[in-house]
Amino acid sequence: MLKEIGSVFSFLTIIPTSNANLETVAKYMYLFPTVGIAIGLLVGSLGFGLSFFLDPLIVSLLVVASLTLITGIHHTDGLGDFADGLMTKGSKEKKIKAMKDLATGSAGVVAIVLYLVGLIVAISLSTGFQLFLAILLSEIVAKFSMVLMASIGKSASIGSNSPFIELMKNRKKLAVTTIITLIPLIILGGTTGLIIFAIGTTFTLFLVAMSTRSFGGITGDVLGATNELTRLASLLIFVSI
Numbered sequence: 705m706l707k708e709i710g711s712v713f714s715f716l717t718i719i720p721t722s723n724a725n726l727e728t729v730a731k732y733m734y735l736f737p738t739v740g741i742a743i744g745l746l747v748g749s750l751g752f753g754l755s756f757f758l759d760p761l762i763v764s765l766l767v768v769a770s771l772t773l774i775t776g777i778h779h780t781d782g783l784g785d786f787a788d789g790l791m792t793k794g795s796k797e798k799k800i801k802a803m804k805d806l807a808t809g810s811a812g813v814v815a816i817v818l819y820l821v822g823l824i825v826a827i828s829l830s831t832g833f834q835l836f837l838a839i840l841l842s843e844i845v846a847k848f849s850m851v852l853m854a855s856i857g858k859s860a861s862i863g864s865n866s867p868f869i870e871l872m873k874n875r876k877k878l879a880v881t882t883i884i885t886l887i888p889l890i891i892l893g894g895t896t897g898l899i900i901f902a903i904g905t906t907f908t909l910f911l912v913a914m915s916t917r918s919f920g921g922i923t924g925d926v927l928g929a930t931n932e933l934t935r936l937a938s939l940l941i942f943v944s945i
Contacts, residue, residue, distance in 0.1 A: 730867035734877040740847035744840030764828035782928020784812030826939040842938035849934040860921030
């Protein structure tokens, strides 16, 4: 079991493992929130410590840089591809082709820039323990959103997303990942944690509907974009409450 968990960590971070493969990661996708907890604890602790010595904006920049480094940017790349696909006019096939294009288009560049600016601004509005909490809770919900999307969505095309969507059509797995997500949200976040969970879930359902209408389903890029967008939405809600 530890090897399988290691594969999940390796898939979502830059942590290397010798036995990672797509099917194993897809089978244990329901454990994604545990990786969110680990990332949130690590980066949140960094932000918490730095907030006592540095200006909030500088702390925020370092936190975003740390998140980018730990997660390896591949989900951010998915956000850019997702934006390119949405902004492409024409058939679903043409939109999917735009997403698969290795070159990031203008829509993708703008989306990534706005996303990073949004992260920096949102994180800079919290300090101390509240900063730690914001990072931790948003990271957990971001990982849960991918699991939820895979469990209720359908594949737009055969690709890396296919095993995740196929193997997550299991109510028991969805129940487990929901419990893993809710426990820290309720214990640490209380009402705020529940609000973030509810809005993150609603936002994920919206993205599923949007992707189904635009692409005929979801892809690996859509899953990655959902992680990034839900993280940002959760942070914005946290600092707004």
